[in-house]
Amino acid sequence: MSGTWMTLRAWLLMLPLLVIMVAVIGWPLVDTVRLSFTDAQLVGTAGNYVGFDNYTKMLTSSNFTRTLSTTTWFAVVSVAAEMVLGVLAALLLNQEFRGRAVLRGLMILPWALPTVVNATLWRLIYNPEYGALNAALTQLNIIGDYRSWLGEPGTALAALIVADCWKNFPLVALIALAALQAVPRDITAAALVDGAGPFNRFRFVILPYLAGPLMVALVLRTIEAFKVFDIIWVMTRGGPANSTRSLSILVYQEAFSFQRAGSGASLALIVTLLVTVLAVAYATLVRKTAGSAT
């Protein structure tokens, strides 16, 4: 069979997917770009061309800079904690002990729990009047009075980060564990014979095997964390006093609560650009790590 026909047939088989992708992703993205240069409302007026007005307005608003720093803080802290906890859990699960298989199986549970159920569960745990956290901490005499964990700007974001970590560190652990199991035993044994201590063995023997898969996990988790909406919406809706508002929630408010489709679209594209830059920077890093690890 000729190569041209093979290629043509392959394109024909791809066609249904590509048509749908253009309809539900390509066209909306292009239309978002168009809208971002107009003052369109969500319903009703089609809007007039306003140039870069929306962009300058959004980029210079204090809402944007504050939300950007909240989102960055959320992403950096939760992803860093997930990576550290995930690797530690993987190192543990790679040891030999009774019940290891069961414990490995349990790790799938937080990952499988729907995000909204996870958020609801932690919202109940943090409840200021009847929550389990307040009850446990007072019964253990760690705090005197019940506190409103999600109701105070000082603790709300930290409380959200804990809930996000609990759901996501097991995934990092499972990825790291799969990588650990690929480390050949004779290499670790050889390092041991050569007198390498536990830290050096981790740093120079095991970590090179972990680096590639962990980088991929880091990229995916960071992109996810930067786009965060669900868990924050269910737990705090961005409050109190906007202290937990993420970029996605800001776009939602602008475009849907205030119905300003034009400026909402410009804000959405700014977020998209940030995520893309982040992803490209990471992808370069991944390629470098993968190159040096092998």
Next chain:
Amino acid sequence: MERKGPVFSAFIYVCAILLAAVILAPLAWLFVMSISPAADLAAKPLRWWPQVADFSRYAQLLSTVENSAGAAFTASLRNSLEVAGMATLAAVVLAVPAGWAVSRTPSIGWSLSMVIATYMLPPVALSVPLYMGLSYLGLLNNVFGLALIYLTILAPFTTWLMKSGFDSIPREIEAAAMIDGAGLFQTWRIITLPLAAPVVATSALFAVLLAWDEFFYALLFTSDQRAKTLTVAIADLAGGRVSDYGLIATAGVLAALPPVMIGLVMQRALISGLTSGGVKG
């Protein structure tokens, strides 16, 4: 091998018990809340274990009496099943030919890379035109409209999984069938698809999990019992004026059961699917 002393192995067991507690405690508490009488949940000091297990909330939520909490819940359960089922079916139907094409003709692989790169896009970047488009087509607050939108998330992912699945099926087997005179679709039916059945099943289950979990689009594009999905119904409950926290917990347990079951049954396949991207880099 390294000799491990009793102190080290005791340390390992302590860590293992700690990890198990961290994972299980919140989940166990969700279940305990769902079967604790309301008075126990409001007691100070909090009663950690119910004096009598009360399963009535499960019956309450699964009842279909009109205008009850159960009616709203069962309607959203049905919507979630419908949307996840339709979106998964459509995603797999799109993914099988596309995944096969990219697997057998690597020169068009860049088109799949572009499709997968859309993962980076935050849903907010598409939401405004999608809202206007659905509104124009009369598909707002409609399970078909929502299922269509879910393809933005499901289709790239299933295609990628199917492509790696087809990669592991040798072309020679297909070539042999074709030399014997079988056409493309006949070859698929007799050779390729039976061999790829486990991958199709894994992709479909992944797609169901993604659709079941989705919240943002459902929040935007649905408004009442005709199309609201479980995630939106639970967020409504959690953010509303429900005074019985046990009822919220019960809804959470019921919504979590299907994905948790899938997760436990599919463990091996899910983990290898999750890590294949990581290992291949």
